[in-house]
Amino acid sequence: MSSEQSSSAAVRPIQVEYYAQLREEAGRAEETVQTAAPTASALFEELDRRHGFSLSAEDLRVSINASFTDWDAPVDAEDLVVFIPPVAGG
Amino acid sequence: MFAITDQPISTQEQKARLHSLEAGAYVEFEGRVRNHSDGREVRRLDYEAYHELAESEGTRLLREVTEQFDVIDAACVHRVGTLDLGTVAVWIGVVGAHRADAFRACAFCIDEIKARLPVWKREVYADGEAEWINGCCGTGSVFAADEPVSHRHS
Numbered sequence: 255m256s257s258e259q260s261s262s263a264a265v266r267p268i269q270v271e272y273y274a275q276l277r278e279e280a281g282r283a284e285e286t287v288q289t290a291a292p293t294a295s296a297l298f299e300e301l302d303r304r305h306g307f308s309l310s311a312e313d314l315r316v317s318i319n320a321s322f323t324d325w326d327a328p329v330d331a332e333d334l335v336v337f338i339p340p341v342a343g344g
Numbered sequence: 345m346f347a348i349t350d351q352p353i354s355t356q357e358q359k360a361r362l363h364s365l366e367a368g369a370y371v372e373f374e375g376r377v378r379n380h381s382d383g384r385e386v387r388r389l390d391y392e393a394y395h396e397l398a399e400s401e402g403t404r405l406l407r408e409v410t411e412q413f414d415v416i417d418a419a420c421v422h423r424v425g426t427l428d429l430g431t432v433a434v435w436i437g438v439v440g441a442h443r444a445d446a447f448r449a450c451a452f453c454i455d456e457i458k459a460r461l462p463v464w465k466r467e468v469y470a471d472g473e474a475e476w477i478n479g480c481c482g483t484g485s486v487f488a489a490d491e492p493v494s495h496r497h498s
Contacts, residue, residue: 271394273392273393273394273464274392274464274466275464275476313478317394317397320394320396320397320400321400322397336394338394338397339464339476339478340478340479341458341459341460341462341463341479342458342463342465342476342479343391343393343398343422343434343457343458343463343464343465344375344422344433344434344454344458344463
């Protein structure tokens with residue numbers, strides 16, 4: 255599996271978990287992605303092309319290793335990245 | 345104490361954890377599964393959470409509550425899984441010396457839970473359709489949009 259990103263970053267494994275409608279649209283709760291995507295934003299774009307999500311990045315928040323972070327945060331090998339759909343607790 | 349659970353919430357047990365002889369006021373909120381939403385008949389709700397982040401964010405929220413309001417302690421439990429009508433989905437308890445801040449802290453807490461916690465709800469309707477609810481709290485907050493919520497600023 256090769257990345258579509260034109261980046262100097264090496265291809266490495268990133269853990270991704272999906273929740274709620276993203277889980278249904280991806281057809282899985284988690285996957286390990288071999289990618290050269292340098293940031294959370296680039297990773298989402300790559301996975302959006304693969305899964306065709308109905309939500310765009312503007313609708314979502316992102317977390318890396320169980321902390322909310324910015325879309326331009328770098329992703330490293332073995333990081334756990336979770337895209338957070340609009341929340342609806344309570 | 346903040347927790348995500350897939351078990352029924354015993355509000356009596358939770359309430360007992362907040363016992364304090366300094367408290368003149370105990371305020372609680374139960375969010376329950378309602379049989380209607382936006383004019384549609386609801387049969388049940390399916391909740392899911394990103395447990396680790398929901399618990400850390402919930403713990404951070406409770407710390408903010410005790411810092412920003414004149415209260416002694418606050419606690420919350422949010423349930424996940426398939427919930428039938430009438431079931432308690434979320435419980436919040438607040439104890440304080442006096443009632444005003446206990447009420448306000450409890451109201452602040454449910455607003456923030458709806459806005460911040462990585463918890464999702466899927467409504468299952470009587471006609472068999474189901475929908476993930478995007479976003480929250482269009483109505484329901486006791487605070488006006490421009491109302492200062494707390495009088496303490498940390």
